[in-house]
Amino acid sequence: MLTFDHVHFYYKKGQTIINDVNFTIQAGEFVSIVGANGSGKSTVAKLIDGLLLPKKGTVKFQQLDTTNPDELMKIHQQVGFVFQNPEDQFITTTVMDEVLFGLQNIRVPREEMRGRVDTALRAVQMEEYLEAMPHQLSGGQKQRVAIAAILAMQPKMIIFDEATSMLDPQGRKQVLSIMHELHDQGMTIIHITHHMEEVLSAERILLIHEGHLEFDGDPFVFFETMSVEKYQLQLPFAVRLRKTLQLDPPFTVNWKEGIRSQWSIN
Ligand SMILES: Nc1ncnc2c1ncn2[C@@H]1O[C@H](COP(=O)(O)OP(=O)(O)OP(=O)(O)O)[C@@H](O)[C@H]1O
Ligand SMILES: [Mg+2]
Structure with missing residues (x-):
């Protein structure tokens, strides 16, 4: 569905920000991207939906190439982006207008709009806030409205770039849990995060280190086999506990499911 093929990127000549990155993400996957501050995660996210274009190599979303302007339009319609700070994403004055705004941009027929707005707001449990002003909502509610605005456009993939990092534990x-519900319904999810507990509930983890793809695989294998401190990451609490108590074995289905159900935030 999404392919990075020998992708290189820099902002200024002489820099190396993304260095020969290769991966393929299949439709319906839930992938976490992790790495230290400045390692290139947001740059990868922007390369995915063509906000940035590779200097070398190709980025393709369902055979559509981000460097082809006609194809890029189609990519924008299918890939949604939720940012860290929900404030940055609001343009209008009511929740309803906020969700309508994107629909007008992609020229959804007028008679279809209201249905899409209602469905999207229901999916994030914000249907009661139709007339509310986005700026007066709590951080978590704002982020849910931002997600609704994207859902209304019916994308195939959503990238969450540290979308949970400014929220309190409840938010x-x-x-x-919305991300996981969408995933259960078949949406492809890319979750960029510094919260390792959240990573446990992903199906796959990509570690970016100094612009390289340093690890691509199962989160449990990642935490058990990599020295995460080297990448300014922490082990999730459950994995630390397992190591401290020397519980074994680490890779059994029961162990994984036990951790997922008890210890991962999801
Ligand atoms: N618009 C820009 N112009 C120039 N350099 C940039 C720009 N955006 C990012 N960079 C640089 O590119 C590198 C990668 O940045 P990026 O934002 O992709 O990292 P990140 O992994 O998302 O970091 P964080 O965890 O802090 O969000 C950093 O060295 C950063 O300073
Ligand atoms: Mg970032």
Whole structure:
């Protein structure tokens, strides 16, 4: 569905920000991207939906190439982006207008709009706030409205770039559970985060280190086999506990499911 093929990127000549990155993400996957501050995660996210274009190599979303302007339009319609700070995403004055705004941009027929707005707001449990002003909502509610605005456009993939990092534990939990609900319904989810507990509930983890793809695989294998401190990351509490108590074995289905159900935030 999404392919990075020998992708290189820099902002200024002489820099190397993304260095020969290769991966393929299939439709319906839930992938976490992790790495230290400045390692290139947001740059990768922007390369995915063509906000940035590779200097070398190709980025393709369902065979559409981000460097082709006609194809890029189609990519924008299918890939949604939720940012860290919900404030940055609001343009209008009511929740309803906020969700309508994107629909007008992609020229959804007028008679279809209201239905899409209602469905999207219901999906994030914000249907009662239709007339509310986005700026007066709590952080978690704002983020849910931002997600609704994207859902209304019926994308195939949503990238969450640290979308939970400014929220309190309750807000984080709600947004994360929406992400998992969408995933259960077949949406492809890319979740960029510094919260390792959240990573446990992903199906796959990509570690970006100094612009390289340093690890691509199962989060449990990642935490058990990599020295995460080297990448300014922390082990999730459950994995630390397992290591401290020397419980074994780490890779069994029961162990994974036990951690997922008890310890991952989801
Ligand atoms: N618009 C820009 N112009 C120039 N350099 C940039 C720009 N945006 C990012 N960079 C640089 O590119 C590198 C990667 O940045 P990026 O934002 O992708 O990192 P990140 O992994 O998302 O970090 P964080 O965890 O802090 O969000 C950093 O060195 C950053 O300073
Ligand atoms: Mg970032």
